[in-house]
Amino acid sequence: MDEVSTTALGMARVRAAESERPDGLFDDPWAARFCAAAPDQVPGGERTPLSMSFAFHAIIRTRFYDDYLLTAGCRQVVLLAAGLDSRAYRLDWPAGVSLYELDLPKVLAFKESVLADAEPRCTRAVVPADFRTDWAKALQDNGFRPQEPTAWLAEGLLIYLTPQDADRLLTTVTTLSAQSSRIAFERGDRSYQDQATNSPSMQRYSALWKGGLDRPASQWLTDHGWRPTEHDLGPVAASYGRPLRKEASSGFVTASRGASR
Structure with a gap:
């Protein structure tokens, strides 16, 4: 796998360690x-x-997005830059869910080799794609139906894209989103990004970052017809019994398209 994809293994290491805790916020047996x-x-x-x-x-992000996907009310789910995500295998999906995983071909090939003997808990489609090309066609060629509500997840993705590529990606998502679709991704934290850029322990990640959206996530979503809700990291973490030791400005944004839920 290339360097960007190798960072997915770093996240898998974090999820594996959390899964070993007796009070773990999730159980991801495939991470290890x-x-x-x-x-x-x-x-x-x-x-x-x-x-x-x-x-x-x-860790908080993983659990938050688990909850978001299971309560989104959409039978069509798309994981953008799915990486080594194993939600198709570890979450208790309702009947009738179709889940699409998009990522680079090398990432998905490695993932499939590890999951060869595993059984997903929903209908799962693997879609090799490069977000700099026409990934929407590849998605639809694999059965995606843009006329049906979709729960989109762009976990840990936007920061690796330039502002132009992030805007293009979300514009495509919007075009493919029927009424009552949902979307979730991280809210940018510029101060944290600046610290990470200057930290030797974080250079494997920060050297690959390209900034993501060049305006607040909620503003972009509102301007493009979504109804956003921001979720600060502190309250989310506290709700899971993991209060922050110091204040943080990071968090997440979820949004619905059309009628609010």
């Missing part, structure tokens, strides 16, 4: 298998304050 399949490419588990904050955010 991904790491074991490519041990030389798994980023180290440095325990600097910044890297621990990054891992904490990833």
Whole structure:
């Protein structure tokens, strides 16, 4: 896998460690298998304050998006840059859900090799795609139906895109979204990005960051016909029994298209 994709193994390491906790916020039994399949490419588990904050955010993010997807009320789910996400296998999906995983061909090939003997809990389609090309056609060629409501997830993706590419991606998503569709992604935290850029322990990640949206997420969504709701990291973490030790400005945004839910 390339360097961008290797960062997915870093997230898998974080999810594997969380899954071992007796009070874990989720159970991802495949995370450890991904790491074991490519041990030389798994980023180290440095325990600097910044890297621990990054891992904490990833853990809360995972659980938050788990809850978002299961309560979105959409039978069509699209994971943009799915990476080593195993939600198709570990979440208790309602009947009739079709889940589409999009990512680079090398990432998906590695993932399929590890999950070869696993059974998804929903109808799952794997869509090799490059978000700089016509990924919408590839998605529809695999059975996606733009006339039906969709729950979209862009977990940890936008920061790796330039402002122009992030805008283009979300514009395409909007075009493909029927009324009552949902979307979720991270709300940008410029101060954290600046700290990470100057931290040796975070350079594997921050060296690949390209900024993402060049305006507040809620503003972009509102301007494009979505109804956004912001979720600060602190209250979300506290609701899961993991209160922050110090205040943070990061968080998430979810939005609905058309009639609010």
